[in-house]
Amino acid sequence: MKKNARLLYLLTVWIFFAPNSPSAATPLTDDETPPAPIPSITYVLSMPEPQTHYFEVEMQLKNSAAATNAKKNGYVDIKMPVWTPGSYLIREYAKNVEAFTATAGGKAVASDKIRKNAWRVYSADNDLTIRYRVYANELTVRTSFVDIDHGYVTPAGVFMYLDALKGNPHRVVVQPYKAWKQVATGLKPVAGATFTYEAADFDILVDSPIEIGNHKTFSFTASNVPHTVAMYGDAEYNEQRLTADYKRVCEAAATVVGEHPCTDYTFIVHHIPPGGGGLEHLNSTTLETNRYAYSTEANYKGFLTLVAHEYFHLWNVKRIRPIALGPFDYENENYTHMLWLSEGCTSFYEDNILRRAGFHTPEAYLGIVANDITQIENQPGNRVQSATESSWDAWIKGYRPNENSSNTTISYYSKGSVLGTLLNLSILAGSNGERSMDDLMRYLYAEYYKKQKRGFTDDEFRRAAEQIAGRKLDDFFTTALTTADPIQYNAYFEPVGLQLVNVAGKTQDGFLGATTSVVNGKSTVTSVRRGSAAYTDGLNVGDELISVNGLRVGDDLLRFVSGRRVGDVLQLVVNRxxxxxxxxxxxxxxxxxxxxxxxxxxxxxxxKSLYAKWLFIK
Structure with missing residues (x-):
């Protein structure tokens, strides 16, 4: 009887863990003792009253006491992340949490909030149930939202964790609102269990947003990988064309590295009035666009550019990454000098991918490159902040712009995109067209993601780039990248037979250097450009512009400046x-x-030969 009972126990453990967990139990021999029960974490996510904008979370901890030292300490600490990977700002998700309670064996257990994002549960019980509510009324790609129409979960802002169990499997059981029939997520479904999913660890859970509702879906296969697109919100589009173009973009993106690491991929697309960009994940992405994204060719290409950007992140950032970007510290900033590579070079690749997929002509692509350079060179902050400094300061500057930001900062997206172009040209020229930025991406993917299973340091990236280029890249790494000094662009473009020319019309018209916005009939200064007339002579952001040369300004400041000459003096009256x-x-x-x-x-x-290789001209 004891032997039969023991076999029944082992069979039960195998059935529970084998289909869903990499930690499946191995059958024991007769002379072995049973292993300690494996800790498990299950979240039950519900939204019984979505019109109130609340998610209800039940966090079930099983066999957790030994792993968390609860028996020794007499308590266990439960935490909420303060930020989400890919969006470099401390967002304080715990501000939306309320009604935190804990029970063990059906009885209430004492708990205290001990830090802004941590709760201490005073129990040594093996099994605990934590319940709390999350207010979710901000629909962005980095925050959570629920209303009567649908729910969207950014896991970092909804699911709490235990440090000791972050590496264990985490299961999510979604209980949709009664009127909703669909769930879309990159999480792996548990066989035989409706709306039940499992992540191998907490990092993967955080990296897997969830859309819940009655969204429309369509699917396609690209690079032999099944892709699903979940479309929320009203929008008019040609599904057949859109499906084909998704496939073109995805397959063109896959040619960069040459290997697709996913077994499946999910696009979650929100059609909302302001749009809003995207956020990358391990095998999914969330895109926010407006309902008119497909209405014109320009809008349509703009949306495909967003698709290309976020999709390419499944390689660059999620697998090819600076060493600081994973494993993550969810309670503090994770600093790196290389967001210009992770984000900016992904911006470089978004247009490069559309070019190789045939959406941009060579001429159109050259226009995009020139416009990217124009954009950064017209921002005064480009002479103040380097791309590496911009990357490091993302946490305090990138997501917190003020009226002076354009004077003191440069975006690691826009500057990084330009740097990606220059690095690609450097590798092409240095290798006589034998290698490109693609080869650098492939090397980083193979060496650090697949072989060493880690990110790379700044120095390792430089050595890799110079190895692929076949020469030193001092000008790129010591000037273009790490200083705010002027870039000698034509040194990069000359090998492909091009020169960068300023075609701005020469004019004697004077320049004020201030922008205004009219609200309730008042013309208010919203920005002042460093070094301009407005900056030098003391016009301030926030000034209400009353008159120019004795005439009421109204809503058209430009008419008072247009036609004026350099050196002309305007007599301004402002309300400060x-x-x-x-x-x-x-x-x-x-x-x-x-x-x-x-x-x-x-x-x-x-x-001419290098030009053709650069622009994929056959």
């Missing part, structure tokens, strides 16, 4: 904090540039 001030402002030369890439004279055969 309730006091009228007179400001004479002397107009300066317009500093704005507009770049275009043009062929150099007498192009060589080598330049």
């Amino acid at each position: 904090s309730g006091q009228l001030r007179e400001l004479p402002v002397k107009l300066t030369q317009n500093p704005l540039v507009s770049y275009r890439l043009e062929p150099t004279a007498n192009q060589t055969a080598a330049q």
